[in-house]
Amino acid sequence: MTDISTAVSLEIFVGVDTHKDTHHAAIIDHLGRPVADHQFDATPAGYRKLLSFITDAGVIASVGIEGTGTYGAGLTRVLTEAGLPVVEVDKPDRRARRARGKSDPVDAYAAATAALSGRATTIPKTRDGDSEALRFLSRTRALAVKARAEALTALRSMIVAAPEPLRGQLRHLTRTDLIGTCAGLRPDPVAAGGILAATKTALRSTARRITALSEEINALDTDLAVLTRRAAPALLAAPGIGIVTAAELLICVGDNPDRLRSEAAFATSCGVAPLPASSGKICRHRLNRGGNRQANRALHTIVISRLKTDTRTRDYMARRTEEGKTKREIIRCLKRYVAREIYRVLHPTQVDSS
Numbered sequence: 001m002t003d004i005s006t007a008v009s010l011e012i013f014v015g016v017d018t019h020k021d022t023h024h025a026a027i028i029d030h031l032g033r034p035v036a037d038h039q040f041d042a043t044p045a046g047y048r049k050l051l052s053f054i055t056d057a058g059v060i061a062s063v064g065i066e067g068t069g070t071y072g073a074g075l076t077r078v079l080t081e082a083g084l085p086v087v088e089v090d091k092p093d094r095r096a097r098r099a100r101g102k103s104d105p106v107d108a109y110a111a112a113t114a115a116l117s118g119r120a121t122t123i124p125k126t127r128d129g130d131s132e133a134l135r136f137l138s139r140t141r142a143l144a145v146k147a148r149a150e151a152l153t154a155l156r157s158m159i160v161a162a163p164e165p166l167r168g169q170l171r172h173l174t175r176t177d178l179i180g181t182c183a184g185l186r187p188d189p190v191a192a193g194g195i196l197a198a199t200k201t202a203l204r205s206t207a208r209r210i211t212a213l214s215e216e217i218n219a220l221d222t223d224l225a226v227l228t229r230r231a232a233p234a235l236l237a238a239p240g241i242g243i244v245t246a247a248e249l250l251i252c253v254g255d256n257p258d259r260l261r262s263e264a265a266f267a268t269s270c271g272v273a274p275l276p277a278s279s280g281k282i283c284r285h286r287l288n289r290g291g292n293r294q295a296n297r298a299l300h301t302i303v304i305s306r307l308k309t310d311t312r313t314r315d316y317m318a319r320r321t322e323e324g325k326t327k328r329e330i331i332r333c334l335k336r337y338v339a340r341e342i343y344r345v346l347h348p349t350q351v352d353s354s
Helices: 044-055 073-081 094-100 104-117 130-160 166-170 175-183 195-231 233-237 243-253 263-269 293-309 311-322 327-346 348-353
Strands: 011-018 022-029 034-041 059-066 086-089
Touching: 011 044, 011 104, 022 044, 022 104, 034 044, 034 104, 044 059, 044 073, 059 073, 059 104, 073 086, 086 104, 130 166, 130 175, 130 195, 130 243, 166 175, 166 195, 175 195, 195 233, 195 243, 233 243, 233 327, 243 263, 243 293, 243 327, 263 327, 293 311, 293 327, 311 327, 327 348
Parallel strands: 011 059, 059 086
Antiparallel strands: 011 022, 022 034
């Protein structure tokens, strides 16, 4: 019979199923047997009670939390500050939930089991520095860009159906002139049967909204530039990388970049590490559709920019085209190479030590 040391026998693993108003914590021992579970309020007082609940149960080997960047962000900060080893747990897939059902205790115990088995190994972002600030600014900018694009589409659609001669006056204007002209329209008061006045009012309102959104985007770009230049000036010095793409890559890395221990891990987090899809005599890889899609799009933008301006990238494209690769396949390879380059820029110490 194998002896189990006291330290090992006292080890526990914790799982937390997070929600907007409540968190459910579950504890299992080193053999995966349930110990206890309880629900807590998602408030600072509830976080302290949860911390006391799990620390009183034994020596905590690992805490698996669902949604460390959303509902579980506050709890993650508290547990990390307390010195507990926290890992991020992905939500169970639909097949697993069909097999064992769905409830808060079930999900909490599943998170604890993931921490015990080693299936959950991702270290959560600390979210307490420039990368988190960039995330808020970048997401707000994305919403403003989307709203401006929708407003521009609406403006052009209204012009197509506008009454003459207003339609003839506006239809051939460039975008800049169109927005300025529509913003300066002086419609008569809207009254019954006043289609022209209503159309001018709608066009003026939409054009002024576009102008306001453009000013908002420019202001956000200025703030993004300040934070990005302070956080990673070397990244902006690389060819093809601008403020917006650099910000997305820094958001993907997070405020604790050491959690990504290799350039392969960074490539996986960006969704540019090909996945094996071999069977029998067939040896191939398939596209990785996981990872941070905003970071993946940033890498794609960098590659497209370099194909226009960077000689090395264009030579690579020509050489691989002669080998029979399609443009899409070549861009995927280039995204992987760019991810490796960016990792070395952001982690010079780790690269030198290796």
